[in-house]
Amino acid sequence: MASSAAVPFWRAAGMTYITYSNICANLVRKCLKEPFKAESMNREKVHFSLSKWADGKPQKPVLRSDAPEVSDF
Amino acid sequence: MLRQASRLISRSVTAASSKSVTARAFSTELPSTIDSTFVESWKKVAPNMDPPRTPSSFMKPRPSTASSIPTKLTVNFVLPYASELSGKEVDMVIIPATTGQMGVLPGHVPTIAELKPGIMSVHEGTDIKKYFVSSGFAFLHANSVADIIAVEAVPLENIDASQVQKGLVEFTQKLASASTDLEKAEAQIGVEVHSAMNAALSG
Numbered sequence: 001m002a003s004s005a006a007v008p009f010w011r012a013a014g015m016t017y018i019t020y021s022n023i024c025a026n027l028v029r030k031c032l033k034e035p036f037k038a039e040s041m042n043r044e045k046v047h048f049s050l051s052k053w054a055d056g057k058p059q060k061p062v063l064r065s066d067a068p069e070v071s072d073f
Numbered sequence: 074m075l076r077q078a079s080r081l082i083s084r085s086v087t088a089a090s091s092k093s094v095t096a097r098a099f100s101t102e103l104p105s106t107i108d109s110t111f112v113e114s115w116k117k118v119a120p121n122m123d124p125p126r127t128p129s130s131f132m133k134p135r136p137s138t139a140s141s142i143p144t145k146l147t148v149n150f151v152l153p154y155a156s157e158l159s160g161k162e163v164d165m166v167i168i169p170a171t172t173g174q175m176g177v178l179p180g181h182v183p184t185i186a187e188l189k190p191g192i193m194s195v196h197e198g199t200d201i202k203k204y205f206v207s208s209g210f211a212f213l214h215a216n217s218v219a220d221i222i223a224v225e226a227v228p229l230e231n232i233d234a235s236q237v238q239k240g241l242v243e244f245t246q247k248l249a250s251a252s253t254d255l256e257k258a259e260a261q262i263g264v265e266v267h268s269a270m271n272a273a274l275s276g
Contacts, residue, residue, distance in 0.1 A: 009258055009261055010258045010261075010262060012254075012258075013254040013255050013257065013258035014254065014255060015255070015258055020208070020262060021207070021208045021209070021224050022224070023259065023262050023263075024190055024207040024208045024224070024225075024262060024266050025207040025208070025224040025225040027207075027240065027262070027263060027266045027267070028190070028205065028207040028225050028227065028232075028266065028270070029225060030236065030240070031232055031233055031236045031237050031240060031267075031270060032227060032231050032232060032233060033230075033231050033232070033233045036227065036231045037233075040225075043154055
C-alpha cells in the first residue's frame with residue numbers, strides 16, 4: 001500500500017521529529033553571538049552514565065559527559 | 074462472571090470517588106461529558122447492568138468558549154529552559170508554521186500548527202517583538218489562548234550574520250556531496266535553517 005500522507009524529507013530518511021528538532025536547535029545555537037552562545041552551550045551540557053544489564057548484572061557503563069575533567073590536585 | 078461485573082464496577086467507582094475531590098460533585102450531578110449514545114446502546118444490550126464510565130467522563134468539562142470574540146489574545150510562549158511569555162495579552166502573533174507565516178488574532182479557529190525555523194512576532198499595540206524560532210508547535214485554543222512551544226528561540230539581535238553565511242555555504246556543499254539518505258537529510262536541514270536565519274536577518 002502506498003502511503004497517502006506526504007512525509008517530510010527527514011522522516012523519509014528515517015529521522016524522528018525529536019532528532020530533527022534537536023538538530024535545528026543546535027544549528028541555531030551555533031550561530032549566536034558570543035555571550036549568548038557560551039550561555040546556551042553551557043545550558044545544554046549533559047552528563048550521564050548508561051549501562052545495559054545482562055544476567056542480572058550491569059555490563060560496562062557508557063559515560064557521556066560534557067563536564068570538564070576534574071584533576072585530583 | 075458477568076453477574077459480578079456490576080458489583081465490581083460500582084465498587085471501583087466508589088473507591089475512586091472516595092479518594093477524588095470531584096467525588097461529591099459526581100454523586101449528586103451528572104458530569105456533562107457522559108456520552109449519551111453509548112449509554113443508550115449499552116442499556117439496550119445489558120439493561121440490568123450500570124454502564125461503565127468512559128475516560129471522557131472523568132475529564133473536567135472543557136473551558137467554555139466566550140460567546141463574543143475577546144479583544145485580546147493570551148499568549149504563553151515557553152522554551153524548555155524558560156517561560157518567555159506567560160499569559161501575556163497581545164493583539165496578534167505571527168507564527169512560522171510549516172504551511173507559511175500564520176497570523177493569529179483573537180477568536181482564531183482552534184488549530185495545532187507545527188512550526189518551521191523562522192520568525193515569530195508578537196504584536197502589542199505599536200510594539201512588535203520578534204524571535205527566531207528553531208522549531209516547535211503552536212496550539213491555538215477556542216478561548217483565544219495560544220500556547221507556543223519552541224526548543225530554541227532567540228531575539229534577532231543575538232544572531233551572528235557571518236556565522237550564518239559560513240554555515241549556509243558549508244551545508245550547501247555538504248548537500249552536494251552527501252551520499253546516504255541520512256547525510257542528505259542532515260545537510261538539507263542545515264541549508265533550511267541557515268537560509269531561514271539569513272532571510273530573518275535581512276528581511
